[in-house]
Amino acid sequence: MLVDGINRGARRVPTWVVYLMFLIPVPVLLYKGINGGLGIDPVKSLEHELGEIALQLVIAGLCISPLRRLAGINLIKFRRTLGVLAFTYVALHLIVWAVLDVQSLERVWADIVKRPYITIGMAAFILMIPLAATSNNKAVRRLGAMWRKLHLLTYPMALLAGVHFIWLRKGLQLEPILYMLVICGLLGFRLLPKRQKVHASI
Amino acid sequence: MAHRWKNNLTRADATPEGVWLNRRQVLAGMAGSGAIGAGLIGSQARAEALEPNSWEDITQYNNFYEFGTGKQDPSQNAGALTTSPWTVKIDGLVDRPGDYDFAEIMKEMTVEERIYRFRCVEAWSMVIPWNGFELSDLLALAGVQENARYVAFETLVRPEEMHGQRFPTLDWPYVEGLRLDEAMHPLTIMATGLYGKPIPNQNGAPMRLVVPWKYGFKSIKSVVRITLTDSEPPTSWNKAIGREYGFYSNVNPTVDHPRWSQASERKVGGGLFARRIPTLMFNGYESEVASLYEGMDLRANF
Numbered sequence: 001m002l003v004d005g006i007n008r009g010a011r012r013v014p015t016w017v018v019y020l021m022f023l024i025p026v027p028v029l030l031y032k033g034i035n036g037g038l039g040i041d042p043v044k045s046l047e048h049e050l051g052e053i054a055l056q057l058v059i060a061g062l063c064i065s066p067l068r069r070l071a072g073i074n075l076i077k078f079r080r081t082l083g084v085l086a087f088t089y090v091a092l093h094l095i096v097w098a099v100l101d102v103q104s105l106e107r108v109w110a111d112i113v114k115r116p117y118i119t120i121g122m123a124a125f126i127l128m129i130p131l132a133a134t135s136n137n138k139a140v141r142r143l144g145a146m147w148r149k150l151h152l153l154t155y156p157m158a159l160l161a162g163v164h165f166i167w168l169r170k171g172l173q174l175e176p177i178l179y180m181l182v183i184c185g186l187l188g189f190r191l192l193p194k195r196q197k198v199h200a201s202i
Numbered sequence: 203m204a205h206r207w208k209n210n211l212t213r214a215d216a217t218p219e220g221v222w223l224n225r226r227q228v229l230a231g232m233a234g235s236g237a238i239g240a241g242l243i244g245s246q247a248r249a250e251a252l253e254p255n256s257w258e259d260i261t262q263y264n265n266f267y268e269f270g271t272g273k274q275d276p277s278q279n280a281g282a283l284t285t286s287p288w289t290v291k292i293d294g295l296v297d298r299p300g301d302y303d304f305a306e307i308m309k310e311m312t313v314e315e316r317i318y319r320f321r322c323v324e325a326w327s328m329v330i331p332w333n334g335f336e337l338s339d340l341l342a343l344a345g346v347q348e349n350a351r352y353v354a355f356e357t358l359v360r361p362e363e364m365h366g367q368r369f370p371t372l373d374w375p376y377v378e379g380l381r382l383d384e385a386m387h388p389l390t391i392m393a394t395g396l397y398g399k400p401i402p403n404q405n406g407a408p409m410r411l412v413v414p415w416k417y418g419f420k421s422i423k424s425v426v427r428i429t430l431t432d433s434e435p436p437t438s439w440n441k442a443i444g445r446e447y448g449f450y451s452n453v454n455p456t457v458d459h460p461r462w463s464q465a466s467e468r469k470v471g472g473g474l475f476a477r478r479i480p481t482l483m484f485n486g487y488e489s490e491v492a493s494l495y496e497g498m499d500l501r502a503n504f
Binding site for chain 2: 033034036038039040041042043044046100101102103107110111114115116117167168169170171172173174175
C-alpha cells in the first residue's frame with residue numbers, strides 16, 4: 001500500500017521540484033557564512049558542509065536501485081537528478097576550497113599533486129565530469145547501452161569520495177567511517193546475484 | 203623565576219573581549235570606506251594580524267577530543283567536567299614527589315599575562331591572551347633531580363564526564379612530553395586563565411600546558427600528572443600516527459605535514475574572506491627558542 005502510494009506520488013513530482021528543494025542549502029549556507037552563522041571558521045564549515053551534502057547525494061543516488069529491488073519503490077526518474085545535484089555540490093565544494101581556503105592557483109596545484117587525500121578527492125571529481133556531461137536526455141539516447149556502462153563510474157567515484165573524507169580528518173574518526181561503511185554496503189549489494197535476492201526478499 | 207619573558211604582543215593589543223568586536227567592526231568599516239591611504243591599510247593589516255582573538259573564538263573553537271572531535275563539541279560538552287577539587291601528581295625524578303592540590307599550587311605561583319600566537323597543526327591559528335605561570339616554577343616546587351631529561355604530562359581520564367573518552371579516538375589518557383630544556387624555557391607556561399578569567403573547561407581547566415612555538419596539540423590540557431623521566435616519553439599523536447606527528451612538533455613552515463602544507467595558516471575569526479598569512483618559523487619565537495635546537499636536523503626531528 002505504502003509502496004504504491006510512494007510510487008504514485010513520485011510519478012507526479014517533476015524533477016525540477018527535486019532540483020529546487022536540494023539547492024535550497026546553497027543560498028542558506030552562503031547567507032549564514034557571510035553573516036557569521038557558520039561559527040568561528042566559516043570557510044571550513046562551508047567547505048565541509050558542501051562536501052558532506054555532495055557525499056549524501058551520491059549515497060542517495062546509490063540507494064535508488066536497491067530500493068527498487070528490495071522494496072519495490074521506484075524512484076529511478078530521480079537518479080540522474082541526484083547525480084547532477086551531487087556534481088553541483090562537489091563543484092561548489094571545490095570552488096570554496098580553492099578560492100576561500102587555499103587562495104592561490106599555485107598552492108591548489110601543489111596540493112593536488114602532493115596531498116594524497118586531495119589527489120583522491122580530485123580524481124573523484126574528474127570521474128564525475130563525463131557523468132555530468134552525459135546527464136541530458138540527448139546523451140542518453142545517443143550513447144545507448146554505452147551510457148549505462150559509462151555511468152558505472154559512479155561506483156569507483158563513490159569509493160574515492162569515501163576515502164577522501166576518511167583521510168582528511170586528523171586520526172581515524174567515526175563519522176567518515178560510517179559513511180564509508182554505507183557506501184561499501186550499497187556497492188556490495190550490487191555484487192549479490194539478482195535471482196537469489198528476489199527469492200530472499202519474498 | 204616569573205617575569206622572565208615580556209610580551210611582544212602588548213597589552214594594547216589585548217582589548218577586553220567586549221570592546222574587541224566593536225574595534226574590529228570599526229576597522230572593517232574604515233577599510234571598506236576606501237578613504238585612507240594604502241600605507242595606512244598596510245599597517246592596519248599588521249595590527250589586525252596580531253590582535254588577540256575574541257573570547258568567543260577562543261572558547262568555542264577547540265580541539266579537545268576528550269569532549270568530541272567537532273570544533274564546537276568541547277564548548278558544548280565540557281560543562282560536565284568537575285575541576286574542583288583537582289590534584290596534580292608530580293612524580294618520577296623529583297625530590298618531593300606527591301599529589302599537589304591545585305589551590306595550593308596557585309598560592310605558590312606568580313600568575314602573569316602572556317599574549318601568545320597559537321598555531322594548530324591543522325593550519326589555523328589564533329592569538330590568545332593567557333594567564334598562567336612558568337612551568338619551571340611548578341617543577342621547582344617538586345625539585346627536579348639532576349638525571350631528569352624529559353617531562354611527561356597526562357590528561358585526566360574520566361569517561362563519565364568526558365564523553366569523547368567512551369570512543370577510542372585516541373589511546374586515553376592523552377599524554378604529551380617535552381625535553382627538560384624546553385620545559386624550563388621561560389616561554390613555557392601552565393595556563394590557568396584567559397582574558398583574566400579562570401580558564402574554561404573546554405580550554406583545559408583548571409591547568410594546561412602552553413608551548414607557543416609548538417603545534418597546539420603539544421599544549422596538553424587538564425593536566426593531572428607530571429612525571430620527570432630520563433628517556434623520551436610517549437606522546438599521544440605520535441603513538442596514533444607517528445609518520446605525521448613527531449615528538450618535537452615545532453612550528454616549521456618548511457616542513458610540511460604529510461597531508462597538508464604548513465607554509466601558511468588561516469587566522470580564524472576573520473570571517474569568510476580572510477586572507478591566509480605566512481606561518482613563521484617556531485611560530486614567531488625563533489629568536490627565543492632556535493638555540494634549543496642548534497645542530498639538530500629539524501626535518502628528521504619533526
